[in-house]
Amino acid sequence: MAKLLQRLQDAAKSGVYRATRSDAIEDALRGGKLSVASIVLEDVSEKRALLRRIAMKLAFPAWFGENWDALEDCLTDLSWREGEGHVLILEGLQLVPPGDLAELIDVMRSVARFWAARGKPFFAVFLDADHRLPLPSLYQEA
Numbered sequence: 297m298a299k300l301l302q303r304l305q306d307a308a309k310s311g312v313y314r315a316t317r318s319d320a321i322e323d324a325l326r327g328g329k330l331s332v333a334s335i336v337l338e339d340v341s342e343k344r345a346l347l348r349r350i351a352m353k354l355a356f357p358a359w360f361g362e363n364w365d366a367l368e369d370c371l372t373d374l375s376w377r378e379g380e381g382h383v384l385i386l387e388g389l390q391l392v393p394p395g396d397l398a399e400l401i402d403v404m405r406s407v408a409r410f411w412a413a414r415g416k417p418f419f420a421v422f423l424d425a426d427h428r429l430p431l432p433s434l435y436q437e438a
Contacts, residue, residue, distance in 0.1 A: 300324040300435070304383055304419055310412035312404045313434035314424040318385045321421060321434070330417065331379025338388025343396045354384075364399055371407040371418075381417030389422060389429075401431070 301324040303309055315321065318334060325332045335353045340346045347362045354377065356370045374382060384404075389397060404420035411418035421434055 298324075301328065303434075304330060305381065305417055307381065307412050307415045307417045310381075310408040310416075310418045312401055312408060312420045312422070312431055314422050314427070314429050314431040315385075315434045316423065316425045318387065318421075318423060321383065321385060325383060329380040330383055331374075331377050331381070332383045332385065334385045334387065336388050337386060337392055338390065340388075341391040342393065346392060346396055346400065364403055368403050368406060371403070372410045381411070381419075383417075383419045383421065385421050385423065387423035389424070397429075401429075 300320060304321070304324065305328075322332065322334075333353055335350055337346060337349060340349055344362060347364075347367055350356075350367065351360050351362070351370070354370070354374070357376065360366050360370055386400075392400070401420075401422075408418045408420065419434070422429055422431060424431070
């Protein structure tokens with residue numbers, strides 16, 4: 297667990313990953329200085345609901361425009377959330393349309409690069425027990 301925490305605190309390793317379960321991630325981060333949010337999407341089957349769920353879970357400001365650009369804008373701000381970095385755990389992606397999932401992953405990659413360039417860790421971890429997503433495993437180097 298110490299290796300996982302070390303990885304999650306390393307801004308240079310910021311990015312988009314997959315994992316099979318969230319408990320090890322949550323345990324590693326418990327009591328730490330990183331902000332963690334679990335976003336359950338199991339009943340989400342369209343873009344607007346996807347964006348609203350993320351906005352609700354992360355308490356986006358009222359100006360959030362419910363589009364991909366606004367999502368990126370909010371995720372590259374996050375000034376209203378405490379923490380020296382951010383870890384998002386996204387689960388229940390079965391109903392999310394493939395195009396929207398691909399766009400979400402692209403936005404998360406862009407946001408991770410943004411934060412890494414500023415020396416702040418940002419991880420988007422997609423729970424994917426079946427290893428269907430073309431993402432590196434969070435544990436590959438942990």
